[in-house]
Amino acid sequence: MSERDIALRSLHDIGLASWFGGSLAGAVAVNGAAGDLPDERQRxxxxxAGWARWTPVNVAAILAYLAGATGLLLADKDRVLGKEGVGATAVAKVxxxxxxxxxxAYSGVLGRKLGQAEGVPVDGATDPNPDTPPDVASTQRQMAVCQWMVPALTGGLVVLDAVHDEKRRLNRGLPAILAKLARPLHRGN
Structure with missing residues (x-):
């Protein structure tokens, strides 16, 4: 593996880990803690505010992931195109x-919309209460779904990446391993 590949893999992995971890922490910690505030109009x-602080970091993480993933795909295009199963996992990842x-992106749109709803009583960041205006409540319900979809999807990317790497290793490594194992047999003849 070259220094360039290591740099690309690092961008990919750190970006994806941050995207996944940040979205999960936001759903659990930021939204959860906001729901614990005693003033329902401050929740x-x-x-x-918490999500607004995370957004620039999240954008950087996503860009790092995309740069790394694109670079790795281009560097490995022959194997992706030529090895059984590797191309399919690459397409699934894309x-x-x-x-x-x-x-x-849709979560960001919903978040900006919720950010404009100042002084609205809610039970939590994604939980309306009976006094929440219907348009805000609808946006909260959509956000309640999105807050779990992002970590589920990015977690799926982590799993697909592991599958993709194993397929690459098996397809690249198995012939080499078999050749090494066969060498002592040929020497004995």
Missing amino acids: LPAAC ALTGVALGVT
Whole structure:
């Protein structure tokens, strides 16, 4: 593995880990802690403020992941195109990345909309209460789904990446391993 490949793999892995971990921490910690505030009118602004602080880091993480993933795909294109199963996992990763990007972007739109709802009483960042205006409650319900979809999708990317790497290793490594094992047999003849 070259220094360039190591740099690309690092961008990919750190970016994806941050995207996954940040979205999961946000759903659990930021949104959860906001729901614990005693003033129901401060819960939504508190959650939105936390997410606003995370957004620039999340954008950087996603860009790092995309740069690393694209670079690795281009560097490994012969193996992706030529080895059985490797291309299929690459296509699945690209598709899942697209869906994760879409849901992440949509979550951002919903978050900005919720950020404009100042002084609205809510039970939590994604939990309306009976006094929450219907449009805000609808946005919260959509956000409640998205907050779990992003870590599920990015977690799926982590799993697909592991599958993809194992397929590459098996397809590349098995012939080499078999050749090494066969060498002592040929020497004995």
